[in-house]
Amino acid sequence: MSSLQEQMRTRARELLSQNKVQMVIGWEKGTFWYLSPPVFITDPEDCNRLVWDEFCTNNLAKYLLDYKLGEEKIALFVKGCDSRGINRLLQDNQIQRERVYLIGINCPGVKDGRRAAVLGEARRAEVPLAEKCLYCTHPEPVVYDELLQEDRGAGAREAAATAEGRFAMVEKIEAMTPDERYAFWTGAYDRCLRCYACRNICPACNCRECIFDRAQSGWCGKQMSRSENQFFAITRAMHVAGRCIECGECERVCPEGIPIMALNKKIIKDLNELFGEYEAGLDLEVRPPLGQYNLNDPDEFNR
Ligand code: SF4
Ligand code: SF4
Numbered sequence: 486m487s488s489l490q491e492q493m494r495t496r497a498r499e500l501l502s503q504n505k506v507q508m509v510i511g512w513e514k515g516t517f518w519y520l521s522p523p524v525f526i527t528d529p530e531d532c533n534r535l536v537w538d539e540f541c542t543n544n545l546a547k548y549l550l551d552y553k554l555g556e557e558k559i560a561l562f563v564k565g566c567d568s569r570g571i572n573r574l575l576q577d578n579q580i581q582r583e584r585v586y587l588i589g590i591n592c593p594g595v596k597d598g599r600r601a602a603v604l605g606e607a608r609r610a611e612v613p614l615a616e617k618c619l620y621c622t623h624p625e626p627v628v629y630d631e632l633l634q635e636d637r638g639a640g641a642r643e644a645a646a647t648a649e650g651r652f653a654m655v656e657k658i659e660a661m662t663p664d665e666r667y668a669f670w671t672g673a674y675d676r677c678l679r680c681y682a683c684r685n686i687c688p689a690c691n692c693r694e695c696i697f698d699r700a701q702s703g704w705c706g707k708q709m710s711r712s713e714n715q716f717f718a719i720t721r722a723m724h725v726a727g728r729c730i731e732c733g734e735c736e737r738v739c740p741e742g743i744p745i746m747a748l749n750k751k752i753i754k755d756l757n758e759l760f761g762e763y764e765a766g767l768d769l770e771v772r773p774p775l776g777q778y779n780l781n782d783p784d785e786f787n788r
């Protein structure tokens with residue numbers, strides 16, 4: 486058992502026993518050795534269910550939305566990407582800061598659960614880092630109330646060291662001809678099941694009522710067709726434009742392995758070039774580039 490895991494259990498137990506929080510959200514071991522799904526603990530006696538291992542992948546921030554109309558105070562463990570998800574929800578006025586207690590973890594990077602399932606438990610040590618961690622620029626939490634460990638592990642250094650490859654996939658797609666690009670994206674999104682797992686897991690997808698749940702809006706249908714799938718993909722990408730925290734959760738949960746992050750990162754790259762470097766979820770005081778208007782904004786498309 487890792488000492489960090491011991492610290493997590495101890496702090497969760499203390500916070501619940503002293504009634505400083507009424508719920509703790511962390512990760513537990515479920516059915517599979519290669520997954521550590523979220524756990525929601527309200528009884529101090531259950532704190533031994535908490536785990537910290539290389540498969541604590543889920544960004545826990547999104548789950549706060551399930552409790553946003555309640556009154557309980559909730560403690561949450563936050564890696565770098567989880568903490569940026571918290572800032573996303575705070576900046577979008579979805580949660581109140583005083584209702585959450587953030588326990589930060591300096592993240593050494595998490596492993597790819599799908600690759601782990603294929604490799605098998607005997608080859609656990611060979612499981613690679615999750616794609617999102619390869620280019621992670623902020624493995625340490627950007628907001629927290631307490632931090633459980635000071636030093637980053639070797640995995641985090643590895644993740645940060647390769648951050649320059651962040652837009653490699655985007656550049657590869659940009660180099661394609663328009664026909665090749667169309668074939669690439671239709672090949673990907675023709676497989677889309679419209680299961681909405683990418684939307685449901687995303688901390689930036691936090692509208693009270695999503696346009697894709699409003700069949701009567703007239704904007705979109707339920708049909709799985711090329712045009713409807715593309716409308717879904719583009720609409721969701723534009724709704725998270727400038728707000729996406731690059732947690733990679735949408736792509737991780739997609740059952741069809743659609744390269745959703747390539748779309749998100751294309752928009753991030755374009756926004757950086759048009760409006761200056763910006764990373765979402767880092768600073769509450771800096772509004773997302775598409776969340777503000779400046780008379781000097783580039784408007785070449787209007788000429
Ligand atoms: S994206 Fe960064 S903070 Fe998130 S799990 Fe990977 S290394 Fe950790
Ligand atoms: S669009 Fe994907 S990477 Fe961006 S915040 Fe949502 S889940 Fe995370």
Ligand code: SF4
Binds near residue numbers: 677678679740
């Ligand atoms: S998770 Fe994948 S299959 Fe499901 S709606 Fe999103 S892109 Fe489509």
